[in-house]
Structure formats: structure tokens, C-alpha cells
Amino acid sequence: MLAEKNCRYHGFTEDSMNTAKLSSIIKTVAPIMLGTAVYAFGLLYFIIPNQLMEGGVTGITILLNYGFGIPVFLTTLLLNLPLFLLGWKELGGRQIIYTGVGIGSLSFFLWVFERMIALGWVEPFQTEHDFILASLYAGVTLGLGLGLVFRFGGTTGGVDIVARICGRRFGWSMGQVILVIDVVIIGSSLLYIPREKILYTLVAVFISSRVIDFIQEGAYAAKAFTIISDFGQEIAELITRDLERGVTLIPSIGAYSKQAKHTVYCVVSRQEIRRLSQLVKSVDPRAFVIISDVHDVQGEGFREI
Structure with a gap:
């Protein structure tokens, strides 16, 4: 009842x-x-x-x-x-x-x-x-x-x-x-x-x-970018504006420098890999970028949940 x-x-x-x-x-x-x-x-x-x-x-x-x-x-x-x-x-x-x-x-x-x-x-x-x-x-x-x-x-x-x-x-x-x-x-x-x-x-x-x-x-494969830079906020804003992709800013601290910064995490399609790499270099040529495979991406901009 x-x-x-x-x-x-x-x-x-x-x-x-x-x-x-x-x-x-x-x-x-x-x-x-x-x-x-x-x-x-x-x-x-x-x-x-x-x-x-x-x-x-x-x-x-x-x-x-x-x-x-x-x-x-x-x-x-x-x-x-x-x-x-x-x-x-x-x-x-x-x-x-x-x-x-x-x-x-x-x-x-x-x-x-x-x-x-x-x-x-x-x-x-x-x-x-x-x-x-x-x-x-x-x-x-x-x-x-x-x-x-x-x-x-x-x-x-x-x-x-x-x-x-x-x-x-x-x-x-x-x-x-x-x-x-x-x-x-x-x-x-x-x-x-x-x-x-x-x-x-x-x-x-x-x-x-x-x-x-x-x-x-999953038949659909994408790439995940983990970007470590002193200009994390600027990189995130540029990705949001130019690629129209969602970005996550993760608070982090450099083990050597002891300085607080933001680690940028973003998932893009294969066709956007080169464009995102260029955007990151345009802001910080010395940024540390990790690119990894992502399978079966679900959510806005990718496959429907």
C-alpha cells in the first residue's frame, strides 16, 4: 500500500x-x-x-x-x-x-x-x-x-x-x-x-x-587528460571556452615545491586530442600532461547514460 x-x-x-x-x-x-x-x-x-x-x-x-x-x-x-x-x-x-x-x-x-x-x-x-x-x-x-x-x-x-x-x-x-x-x-x-x-x-x-x-x-574510446600546471585555472577556463568540455579542478600540492596548485582533469574524444594538447602548451609549455585511455564514456557530450 x-x-x-x-x-x-x-x-x-x-x-x-x-x-x-x-x-x-x-x-x-x-x-x-x-x-x-x-x-x-x-x-x-x-x-x-x-x-x-x-x-x-x-x-x-x-x-x-x-x-x-x-x-x-x-x-x-x-x-x-x-x-x-x-x-x-x-x-x-x-x-x-x-x-x-x-x-x-x-x-x-x-x-x-x-x-x-x-x-x-x-x-x-x-x-x-x-x-x-x-x-x-x-x-x-x-x-x-x-x-x-x-x-x-x-x-x-x-x-x-x-x-x-x-x-x-x-x-x-x-x-x-x-x-x-x-x-x-x-x-x-x-x-x-x-x-x-x-x-x-x-x-x-x-x-x-x-x-x-x-x-x-565499449566500442567508444576516449582519452583522459591529467594536467599538472601552475596555471591550472587558466587552462581549465580555456578548455571550457574553446572545446566546450567539462573540466574538473583537483586541489593538489607539489611534493618538492610545497606550493598549492590545481590539477586539471578532462576527458575528450580522439579527434580533440591534438587540439587540447595545443591549448595546454599555449598556456604553459612546461605543463606535465598524462594522457590515458578511457573506455565506454557515459555522460553529457559522450554516450547517453
């Missing part, structure tokens, strides 16, 4: 809140499903036709497909059930729901693409010599698919669950965790796959891990 009164007080109705909640869920689930579709496509269009490998549970399903002809979608679904139960205990309610969406949609899209290939609607990319091209495109598509899934809080099961748990507990990069596990599993497949194909597979896995981290960190 109290919650309902608060909603009415702030101008919200129960229907509007339910609509907003449903819209939020759709905006999260849709990219996860898109990511699994891209991943399934890369797997069946580039990996399997060229007898390449993958890591994790997917690698096991591929080996079973190569050896016994078992459909990939079926083994993907069955092998992920125990890991799904593990994720249920570790990841929490909302994340495990999105994991279930990822596992279900991946199995579904694998089945869809397998049927389309079997019916001749899609012709896989198969080559006898240019495996480097196949491995490059496989790495990009698989990394793009997994990156989208991870960015919106889901997983596709398998080692993705393990990677997310490691990221949550130890702060490890999910791309790096997947890379290490994949190398171990792919290395063990040397008993079944020619060494040449394994080496091409490692190229695909490496590229995939880099694309995953790129998608996770």
Missing part, C-alpha cells in the same frame, strides 16, 4: 511501471538473443565446415559431431544443464535467468542454422587452402556474439558461466579466462584433430577473446 502511494506521489502508475520493467527486460534479452544467433552462425558457417575447433563445452560438442555425427544443438543443451545448475547457486536470480535465455536461444539458433544448411538454404564457407581467412572471420563472429551476450549480463553456458564467476570473484577479464580454458581444451583435442587445424583454431580463439574484451569495454 505504501509503495503504491509512493508511486502515485511521484507520478507513476502500476501499469506504467510494469511497462517500463517489460521494456527494460526486452532491451536486455534481445541483444543476448542476437549475440547467440551471431555465435551460432559463426560456429556452423566457419568452424565446423573447415574442421576447426572451439573451446569449452562447444569444443566437446564439436568433437562429438565430428566423431559420431550428433547434432550440435542437442549436445549443447544437454551438456550445459549441470553448469546451469552451478550458475543458479553462484550468479544469482537475474543473471541465471539471462543465462537460461542464452543457453536456450543458442540451442535454438544452432538448430535453426543446422536445418537451413541441411535444406541447402545456407551454404557454409568451406575452403581447402585459405584456413587463415576462415579462422579470422570465425574469431570475429564468435567474439562479437559472445561479447554482446556478456555485455548485457547473459552467458551461453559452458565455460562462460565459469568465466563470469571468476570475473565476479577475482575481477579477472572474462576474455582472458575463456582464452586460458579454451587453450587447455583445444590442446587436448590434438588426439582427434590435425595439428595444422589446431593452430588455425588458436588464431580464431585469440581474436575472439580480443573482440569479447573490446565489446565488453
Whole structure:
């Protein structure tokens, strides 16, 4: 009753809140499903036709497909059930729901693409010599698919669950965790796959891990300027006037000179790096400037929050 009164007080109705909640869920689930579709496509269009490998549970399903002809979608679904139960205990309610969406949609899209290939609607990319091209495109598509899934809080099961748990507990990069596990599993497949194909597979896995981290960190990259100068106030005013960028002045004291000054902090786009450097030099040629990478900038003048 109290919650309902608060909603009415702030101008919200129960229907509007339910609509907003449903819209939020759709905006999260849709990219996860898109990511699994891209991943399934890369797997069946580039990996399997060229007898390449993958890591994790997917690698096991591929080996079973190569050896016994078992459909990939079926083994993907069955092998992920125990890991799904593990994720249920570790990841929490909302994340495990999105994991279930990822596992279900991946199995579904694998089945869809397998049927389309079997019916001749899609012709896989198969080559006898240019495996480097196949491995490059496989790495990009698989990394793009997994990156989208991870960015919106889901997983596709398998080692993705393990990677997310490691990221949550130890702060490890999910791309790096997947890379290490994949190398171990792919290395063990040397008993079944020619060494040449394994080496091409490692190229695909490496590229995939880099694309995953790129998608996770954000496609938009900017530069952060930390400027230490005796003319901090003047530099800040010039940046605000000429570049129309927000500036933060941080009070600081020189350890050697013991003099109080202002450290200037500002984030700009890549196109504004040279212009900002020139503005700083025009005020203080001896300013100490630190330029660092910034990923996924949100706020006024950059990406909307």
C-alpha cells in the first residue's frame, strides 16, 4: 500500500511501471538473443565446415559431431544443464535467468542454422587452402556474439558461466579466462584433430577473446587528460571556452615545491586530442600532461547514460 502511494506521489502508475520493467527486460534479452544467433552462425558457417575447433563445452560438442555425427544443438543443451545448475547457486536470480535465455536461444539458433544448411538454404564457407581467412572471420563472429551476450549480463553456458564467476570473484577479464580454458581444451583435442587445424583454431580463439574484451569495454574510446600546471585555472577556463568540455579542478600540492596548485582533469574524444594538447602548451609549455585511455564514456557530450 505504501509503495503504491509512493508511486502515485511521484507520478507513476502500476501499469506504467510494469511497462517500463517489460521494456527494460526486452532491451536486455534481445541483444543476448542476437549475440547467440551471431555465435551460432559463426560456429556452423566457419568452424565446423573447415574442421576447426572451439573451446569449452562447444569444443566437446564439436568433437562429438565430428566423431559420431550428433547434432550440435542437442549436445549443447544437454551438456550445459549441470553448469546451469552451478550458475543458479553462484550468479544469482537475474543473471541465471539471462543465462537460461542464452543457453536456450543458442540451442535454438544452432538448430535453426543446422536445418537451413541441411535444406541447402545456407551454404557454409568451406575452403581447402585459405584456413587463415576462415579462422579470422570465425574469431570475429564468435567474439562479437559472445561479447554482446556478456555485455548485457547473459552467458551461453559452458565455460562462460565459469568465466563470469571468476570475473565476479577475482575481477579477472572474462576474455582472458575463456582464452586460458579454451587453450587447455583445444590442446587436448590434438588426439582427434590435425595439428595444422589446431593452430588455425588458436588464431580464431585469440581474436575472439580480443573482440569479447573490446565489446565488453565499449566500442567508444576516449582519452583522459591529467594536467599538472601552475596555471591550472587558466587552462581549465580555456578548455571550457574553446572545446566546450567539462573540466574538473583537483586541489593538489607539489611534493618538492610545497606550493598549492590545481590539477586539471578532462576527458575528450580522439579527434580533440591534438587540439587540447595545443591549448595546454599555449598556456604553459612546461605543463606535465598524462594522457590515458578511457573506455565506454557515459555522460553529457559522450554516450547517453
